[in-house]
Amino acid sequence: MITDQADEDLMVLYQKGEVRAFEVLLSRHRRPVYNFILRFVGDKETAEDLLQEAFMRVIKGAEAYKRQAKFTTWLYTIARNLCVDQTRRRKHRKHASLDAPMDSSEESGTLMDVIPGNEMASDRKSVNKQLHETMQLAIAALSEEQREVFLMREFLDMPFKQIADVVGVPENTVKSRMRYALEKLRLELDEYKDLAKAAP
Amino acid sequence: MTSAGDDDRDDDAQLRQLRAVWVSMRDEEPSDRGLAALMAAAREKASELEHAAQPSWWQRVLASLRRPPVLALATVTVLLGGALIITQRRADMKADATATSETSADSNVVERSDRERAESVPGAQRAGAGSTAAAAGSAAPTAGPGAAPPAPAPVEPTLAKPTAEVTAVVTEKEPRRDPKATPKLKAPTTGSTPTAQPEFAVRPDDDAPAPAPAGAGEAGPRGGMAGSSPSLAIAQDEAPVLSDSVTSDPGTATRPKPKKPIARSAPPPIEGEDRQTTKDESAQVGGNTQPTLDQLVTQCAAAAARGDCAAVRVLAQRILTRSPAVYKSRVAPDAAIKRCLPSTAPNSMQ
Numbered sequence: 001m002i003t004d005q006a007d008e009d010l011m012v013l014y015q016k017g018e019v020r021a022f023e024v025l026l027s028r029h030r031r032p033v034y035n036f037i038l039r040f041v042g043d044k045e046t047a048e049d050l051l052q053e054a055f056m057r058v059i060k061g062a063e064a065y066k067r068q069a070k071f072t073t074w075l076y077t078i079a080r081n082l083c084v085d086q087t088r089r090r091k092h093r094k095h096a097s098l099d100a101p102m103d104s105s106e107e108s109g110t111l112m113d114v115i116p117g118n119e120m121a122s123d124r125k126s127v128n129k130q131l132h133e134t135m136q137l138a139i140a141a142l143s144e145e146q147r148e149v150f151l152m153r154e155f156l157d158m159p160f161k162q163i164a165d166v167v168g169v170p171e172n173t174v175k176s177r178m179r180y181a182l183e184k185l186r187l188e189l190d191e192y193k194d195l196a197k198a199a200p
Numbered sequence: 201m202t203s204a205g206d207d208d209r210d211d212d213a214q215l216r217q218l219r220a221v222w223v224s225m226r227d228e229e230p231s232d233r234g235l236a237a238l239m240a241a242a243r244e245k246a247s248e249l250e251h252a253a254q255p256s257w258w259q260r261v262l263a264s265l266r267r268p269p270v271l272a273l274a275t276v277t278v279l280l281g282g283a284l285i286i287t288q289r290r291a292d293m294k295a296d297a298t299a300t301s302e303t304s305a306d307s308n309v310v311e312r313s314d315r316e317r318a319e320s321v322p323g324a325q326r327a328g329a330g331s332t333a334a335a336a337g338s339a340a341p342t343a344g345p346g347a348a349p350p351a352p353a354p355v356e357p358t359l360a361k362p363t364a365e366v367t368a369v370v371t372e373k374e375p376r377r378d379p380k381a382t383p384k385l386k387a388p389t390t391g392s393t394p395t396a397q398p399e400f401a402v403r404p405d406d407d408a409p410a411p412a413p414a415g416a417g418e419a420g421p422r423g424g425m426a427g428s429s430p431s432l433a434i435a436q437d438e439a440p441v442l443s444d445s446v447t448s449d450p451g452t453a454t455r456p457k458p459k460k461p462i463a464r465s466a467p468p469p470i471e472g473e474d475r476q477t478t479k480d481e482s483a484q485v486g487g488n489t490q491p492t493l494d495q496l497v498t499q500c501a502a503a504a505a506r507g508d509c510a511a512v513r514v515l516a517q518r519i520l521t522r523s524p525a526v527y528k529s530r531v532a533p534d535a536a537i538k539r540c541l542p543s544t545a546p547n548s549m550q
Contacts, residue, residue, distance in 0.1 A: 014242075017250025022242045034230035044228070052234040059238075059245045063252070132225050135218075154222060182215060189218055 007071035015062055026055060029072070032156060033079050039151050040083040041090075042140050050086060054079045070162065077166045080148055087144055131192065138188040146181035149174055302513060493523055497530050500537055509540030516541060 002010070003024050013021035033054060038047035057078050065074065139147060148167060152158045160178075164171040255263065264270060491499075500515035516537060520527040531537055 014246065015249055016253045017246045019239075019243050019246040022246065023239070026238070026242075030230060031227060035227045038228055048230055048233055051230055052238055055238055056241060059242050062245060062249060128224070131221050135222050135225060139222075154219065185218060186214060189221075190214075 008067055008069075011062070011065050011071050012067055015065065022059070025058075025071070029075055030055070033075060036076065036151055036156060037079055037083055039136070039139060039155065040080075040147060041086050042136070046086060050079070050082045054082055057082075070165075072158075073162055073165050076152065076156070076158075077168075080152075080166055083148070084144065134189065134192055138185050141188060142181050142184060146177050146184065149177040150181040150185075153178055302510075493519060493526050496522070497526065500531060501534060504534065504536035504540050507540075512537055512540035 002013070002018075002020055005013070005021075005024075007025060007028070010021040010025050014025070030051065034047055034051045037050045037054070038044060041047055041050065054075065058075060065071075139150065142150060145167075149163055152163045152166065153160070158166075160171050160174050164174045167174060265274075496515055496519050500512055500519060503509075503511035503515060516527065516531050519531050
């Protein structure tokens with residue numbers, strides 16, 4: 001079955017003109033890549049654009065792919081570079097206002113809304129929502145280097161070695177960045193530890 | 201989410217709680233926006249890749265050539281070709297060596313005949329009628345009254361042996377500078393019986409009697425040769441009938457003494473008329489006369505009849521040298537002689 005094959009084998013099949021192999025790869029990696037991009041850039045629309053651009057680059061660079069390379073390393077390197085480019089472009093713009101809507105949808109609140117207040121949420125759902133939003137803000141507050149390492153390590157469950165390959169730095173540097181990222185998150189979320197305990 | 205094997209996380213309680221929070225964060229589902237465009241691009245690229253993945257004709261040929269059976273066939277072909285080339289080259293080298301020796305033999309014969317001609321003039325004046333008899337005797341092998349009918353000699357299958365014989369005869373005339381150069385040509389000098397050396401008795405000049413006709417001066421045939429006897433030169437022209445072992449013996453060639461009687465006392469069976477020893481022939485050994493063109497033509501025809509192509513070539517060369525007209529009229533049309541001559545012989549000889 002083509003769906004049971006490894007990513008690398010599927011990529012080789014696609015190099016031979018097998019479109020079905022690319023479909024399998026797309027269905028297998030579309031969602032995690034999208035969430036990685038989304039947590040990196042913090043914007044759904046931009047994340048979708050970057051997701052499409054990432055897979056478009058996979059298509060264009062299919063000839064250059066070598067079987068020896070791990071497909072996910074290649075794919076996340078593309079995605080990470082797109083995210084880095086995007087955030088660098090965004091640095092030239094004005095920072096988002098706290099009153100600006102977070103999303104284009106009408107029901108989305110402002111950043112001020114999601115920053116938790118001192119009062120505790122009444123129900124569990126709102127506690128979770130508050131925690132998640134606080135977590136997103138804390139992650140967004142990480143430096144770019146720490147954020148990418150943290151996302152790949154904690155959300156994509158990548159080994160440090162692979163993260164080092166994607167980011168292009170030594171493995172020890174990746175570990176160091178990861179340690180600093182966790183420390184910063186711990187400090188940021190320290191006041192919500194009781195809230196975290198209450199979370200399911 | 202749990203990490204992989206290289207886990208060095210700070211797994212304190214607070215961090216575990218925080219991790220539980222972000223693990224509980226649901227993954228967003230991407231919208232299908234742009235998915236169709238993505239798949240269209242993927243299909244287009246796939247067709248390109250499929251086209252590019254097909255090997256070109258030369259790649260297919262190269263791949264087929266790399267298969268073991270083809271490699272084995274190529275190896276065998278190369279080996280066979282190499283063997284063929286080596287064999288052909290060896291044959292060419294043999295032919296070259298033969299041509300070289302023939303050329304040297306021919307040139308020596310021409311030089312010798314010129315010298316003999318020059319020397320035969322006073323010899324003939326001195327000998328008078330005796331030299332005429334000797335000249336008549338030189339034709340004895342073919343035209344002598346007591347000559348036996350020519351026995352058909354076996355046709356030599358290759359040119360190598362006659363050529364070697366011719367070479368041996370020709371070099372015999374010249375003073376041998378390096379006897380070691382042809383050690384295999386050394387012949388027994390004494391004690392060999394005629395039966396052991398049948399060619400010894402067959403050789404006309406070997407069987408020639410010691411007494412020389414008037415004007416010869418020397419007793420032995422070798423002495424006569426050393427004294428540039430023309431009749432001896434004719435005998436040397438009939439080199440193929442000579443034995444290498446005898447004719448090329450330097451000691452024998454330069455020895456002025458007459459031959460030992462064993463050669464004459466027990467002659468071997470006569471093989472052909474040109475090999476027969478007659479009194480006329482013996483008489484012409486010491487003579488100073490030069491064979492006439494008719495004699496040469498006759499000898500040439502006889503040699504051709506017995507298949508002695510080396511002798512034919514030497515004689516034909518002599519005839520051509522002396523009279524191209526006679527060569528054209530009598531030698532060239534002769535079918536038997538023509539068989540022995542190379543196809544380009546007349547042109548090259550002329």
